[in-house]
Amino acid sequence: xxxxxxxxxxxxxxxxxxxxxxxxxxxxxxxxxxxxxxxxxxxxxxxxxxxxxxxxxxxxxxxxxxxxxxxxxxxxxxxxxxxxxxxxxxxxxxxxxxxxxxxxxxxxxxxxxxxxxxxxxxxxxxxxxxxxxxxxxxxxxxxxxxxxxxxxxxxxxxxxxxxxxxxxxxxxxxxxxxxxxxxxxxxxxxxxxxxxxxxxxxxxxxxxxxxxxxxxxxxxxxxxxxxxxxxxxxxxxxxxxxxxxxxxxxxxxxxxxxxxxxxxxxxxxxxxx
Numbered sequence: 001x002x003x004x005x006x007x008x009x010x011x012x013x014x015x016x017x018x019x020x021x022x023x024x025x026x027x028x029x030x031x032x033x034x035x036x037x038x039x040x041x042x043x044x045x046x047x048x049x050x051x052x053x054x055x056x057x058x059x060x061x062x063x064x065x066x067x068x069x070x071x072x073x074x075x076x077x078x079x080x081x082x083x084x085x086x087x088x089x090x091x092x093x094x095x096x097x098x099x100x101x102x103x104x105x106x107x108x109x110x111x112x113x114x115x116x117x118x119x120x121x122x123x124x125x126x127x128x129x130x131x132x133x134x135x136x137x138x139x140x141x142x143x144x145x146x147x148x149x150x151x152x153x154x155x156x157x158x159x160x161x162x163x164x165x166x167x168x169x170x171x172x173x174x175x176x177x178x179x180x181x182x183x184x185x186x187x188x189x190x191x192x193x194x195x196x197x198x199x200x201x202x203x204x205x206x207x208x209x210x211x212x213x214x215x216x217x218x219x220x221x222x223x224x225x226x227x228x229x230x231x232x233x234x235x236x237x238x239x240x241x242x243x244x245x246x247x248x249x250x251x252x253x254x255x256x257x258x259x260x261x262x263x264x265x266x267x268x269x270x271x272x273x
Contacts, residue, residue, distance in 0.1 A: 060185025
């Protein structure tokens, strides 16, 4: 196995390239997390791919707090530009991109801007919109999102523990603790503006512009993203897309059902664990 340390933007975002495969896979974590959420599956993926892991600038694992500007990151577009810049710096082309939660939509936007960078998008628990509207079921009422934002602002420390227990299968306390630690490391001053960017996003219109082949991975019971969202995305995405179900509760199959998650990836990409 080969591990390469990188520079410039890649270094600022703690990017690492691990593995010795001929193809590249990029793993992008979601809201409040960091690259540690991929630790269970990395040893398997690096047998088949050169795997790039990194931390978004809001992550508590990033050393320079000045890298995250809440005014800049009011939409996923700025994150997509960071992703493109990172992939350009690492000279990546035609990569498999695995985006968890908010990173799924970030990958979609980046693929529209620079389709040659992406061979396939793996969208894990992704959603173009979290708030219900008309005949679209996003999973949350407007008032519920207001309550989440208010609680983050007024009592961040307690909110982190409750939110981790809610979104990670609480039958797996170690995985709950993994995500809770990530949340607690994040700067509370970043949490509210970032949560507004995520929970109030509406990226439904971009789906029809996505031409890269997509695999949408959904758990059987995700409190953040109802399964109707996965099938909505499949219907709207212009490129060939499929929905794959991982039989676990919660929003983090890479933590709570990592072997089944790997089985799904292997089935889609053509490798065995």
